[in-house]
Amino acid sequence: MVFNTGAALLDAIVLAVVSKEREGTYGYKITQDVRQAIEVSESTLYPVLRRLQKDGCLEVYDMECGGRNRRYYKITDSGSAQLDLYRTEWETYSSKITMLFSGGELA
């Protein structure tokens, strides 16, 4: 892709992907979901998930699945708050850029 995805945007995308699953979701699925929107390598998301977990935006729990433990990620309240903040900021940011691109005047 032409445009770089910054750390904040990547966080926002991951939080959005995880928040869609009420019961939580797991690393492989998160990567595949994020890939529907942006290009990321298989190794990109582990540090992001780990950091979001440390920051208290995500919580982790293990659940038995097919005879083995699968690690699930679930969004926390503070993660949801953070995601809302990202959404608002993105709204402002993207609408301004879109306005500029389409040749309109900024308010």
Next chain:
Amino acid sequence: MKKEDFMRRLETLLADISEEERQEALAYYWSYFEDAGEENEERILRELESPEKVAATIKADLKVDARKETGAFTEHGYEDERFAGSSQSMEIKKKPSQSKGWSSSGADENRTLKIALIVVIAAVTSPIWISLLAGIVSFIAAAVGLAFGFIAAAVALYITGGVLFGVGIGQIAVGSIAVGFGLVGAAMFVWAVAILITVFCVWLCGKGIPWLCRGIESLWKKVFPGKEKAI
């Protein structure tokens, strides 16, 4: 390379991080492979490139965490979480851009590193800048010596002129008028040279020295740009 080999290699490479972080990372990638299924194993191994690259990604992020940064440069300027309270900052958590090296956070740490680096560079390059400094100092000393030389020459010429003039007047009065006029003439010539040197000295003090100073100053600025701002 099979996933088992990949994981073994990754575990070895992560030997120098904490037990907790290592287990977390290994658990993640184990379940990643298992969730992807056998049919995707080869593709994932290819996309992960190498255990070395994965280990580097994990460690790069840990390093940033360990730096305990307190503030970050964001699009709203410098922000510090400790003082921001509940402000609606986009960059509540500071983090590095993904695998793109360091973010601009951790300014304190950076500053210390920078100073240490400057000291090391100064020590390594000391043969160069010490000789350069010595050159500048000797140049200034030479200029000062030259100025003193000119002043001394002018004074000597004034005295010589005075003596010649005195002797010349004496000759006109009591001896050969021709010799007397010759001596007075010589005195006038000597004084003229002395006055020229004086004028040159005055010019040197008024214009030349300030020009020299400005020259050195601008040279300094070229060698150490933005020095004043840094302080």
